[in-house]
Amino acid sequence: MRLKSMLAAGLCAALFHTGPAFAAEDSVTAAKALLQAMRYDEIIAQTMQQMEATMQQQMEQQLWQNLPNCAETPDCKSKVGTFLQQMMKTQQAYFHSPETRKLMNEVQVQALSKNFSVAEIREMSAFYQTPTGSKMLRLMPKITAEIGPVLMKDIGQRLMPELKQQMDEFARRNDVR
16 A cells, blocks of 8 residues: 555655646647647748848848948949849748757747747637638738838938948047948
């Protein structure tokens, strides 16, 4: 009888210690199922395309701002064009790499399982399987594409001049050129 009590106590202790691991694993499993319901791979692909286009615009704009007289010289303009193409290839390789996609997926699973309960993750999964949830997923890249350029324009008009002024002031005060 004493042996049975000790075995039962040991089993309970083992289950108690592994309980959080089972719960964590369950939330990871639920998060992975949610990402499948959301067609997360498609969302990543669309998001990456938008990020590429935005970054390309930003890099090109920044490069021409840093080289204002270059556009007037055909040789310089050609070299910058070639350099921009090289940068775009590097950027595309990053965004299209399996490692980047895997990282985004893993980080998303971790964030979901850390910030939501299993029940909440399952509720979200159920929502995304409804017609409204499906429509939201289908339209989210379009909505994001509408927001992105407006925000980037505002950043260029309001934030960048202020940051440039601060950098210029810092350089002037610290005699940095």
